[in-house]
Amino acid sequence: MHGAGNDFIVLNGIDQDLSGITREQWQALAHRQFGIGADQILLVEKATRPDADFRYRIFNADGGEVEQCGNGSRCFVRFVLDQGLSNKNPLRVEVAHTVLTLKSHPDGQVEVDMGAPIFEHSHIPFNATGLASVQEFQETLYALPLNYPATHDSLVGVLSMGNPHAVQVVGDVDSAPVLEEGPEIEGFAAFPKKVNAGYLQVINRNEIKLRVFERGAGETLACGTGACAAVVSGIRRGLLDSPVKVHTRGGDLQIAWSGIVDGVAQSVIMTGPAVTVFEGETEI
Numbered sequence: 001m002h003g004a005g006n007d008f009i010v011l012n013g014i015d016q017d018l019s020g021i022t023r024e025q026w027q028a029l030a031h032r033q034f035g036i037g038a039d040q041i042l043l044v045e046k047a048t049r050p051d052a053d054f055r056y057r058i059f060n061a062d063g064g065e066v067e068q069c070g071n072g073s074r075c076f077v078r079f080v081l082d083q084g085l086s087n088k089n090p091l092r093v094e095v096a097h098t099v100l101t102l103k104s105h106p107d108g109q110v111e112v113d114m115g116a117p118i119f120e121h122s123h124i125p126f127n128a129t130g131l132a133s134v135q136e137f138q139e140t141l142y143a144l145p146l147n148y149p150a151t152h153d154s155l156v157g158v159l160s161m162g163n164p165h166a167v168q169v170v171g172d173v174d175s176a177p178v179l180e181e182g183p184e185i186e187g188f189a190a191f192p193k194k195v196n197a198g199y200l201q202v203i204n205r206n207e208i209k210l211r212v213f214e215r216g217a218g219e220t221l222a223c224g225t226g227a228c229a230a231v232v233s234g235i236r237r238g239l240l241d242s243p244v245k246v247h248t249r250g251g252d253l254q255i256a257w258s259g260i261v262d263g264v265a266q267s268v269i270m271t272g273p274a275v276t277v278f279e280g281e282t283e284i
């Protein structure tokens with residue numbers, strides 16, 4: 001399956017117990033030559049909480065389990081509906097530390113309440129100790145000077161959508177050194193659990209282009225949580241107004257965020273495609 005070109009293997013863990021799959025086996029399944037191939041693998045399971053219909057777990061191509069996946073949440077809905085596992089709409093799905101609400105639209109688009117962005121350092125996690133000109137994160141965006149070549153002078157936003165993101169504004173995403181610099185940011189010492197590195201180009205106040213070097217997967221054609229993080233960063237920096245159309249290399253996503261109201265960060269609403277490419281069986 002794919003959501004704007006970000007591709008997934010989605011496994012049915014409802015009818016079979018797949019909880020024993022090892023990191024090496026996840027890596028093997030995701031391998032594009034020796035396995036099936038995917039940016040991430042989604043494991044659909046029975047819910048463990050009363051306020052959710054299902055649970056799903058997310059594994060990057062490097063085999064590591066992660067907290068959140070925007071494009072994956074839409075593909076989860078498509079899988080559940082295609083497989084006849086439920087006909088509820090909206091669906092509520094439990095991921096890592098939260099429950100998402102997902103609505104299927106008649107045109108095939110899926111709308112996801114991705115929850116509120118998280119700015120507290122310890123919850124990202126982000127260890128700002130020793131970084132120059134560190135501002136209190138909740139009030140202002142970081143301008144983190146990066147000791148990289150002068151292609152960019154700073155990161156504009158560090159936040160979590162359940163998973164960590166570091167976003168910067170560039171003049172032209174197509175010439176940005178995503179493949180060279182992305183891995184360095186991914187492993188930047190200030191991020192104890194690593195980070196997804198986003199590069200956004202402002203087209204106008206309601207439209208951006210975005211590339212993301214994803215933690216544990218490399219550059220993907222689209223990153224849903226990355227699109228959410230980029231829009232939140234751009235709005236907080238005064239560059240964008242909600243809603244924002246996000247052009248990724250694999251397709252377009254629509255992101256809406258009403259900001260921080262009475263000191264409370266509001267939910268980010270993401271709408272985008274979810275496509276089944278093929279289905280089959282495999283030995284693990």
Ligand SMILES: N[C@H](CCC[C@H](N)C(=O)O)C(=O)O
Binds near residue numbers: 071
């Ligand atoms: N690489 C991400 C997980 C997948 C997120 C992305 N595929 C999305 O659509 O949000 C991470 O390690 O946090």
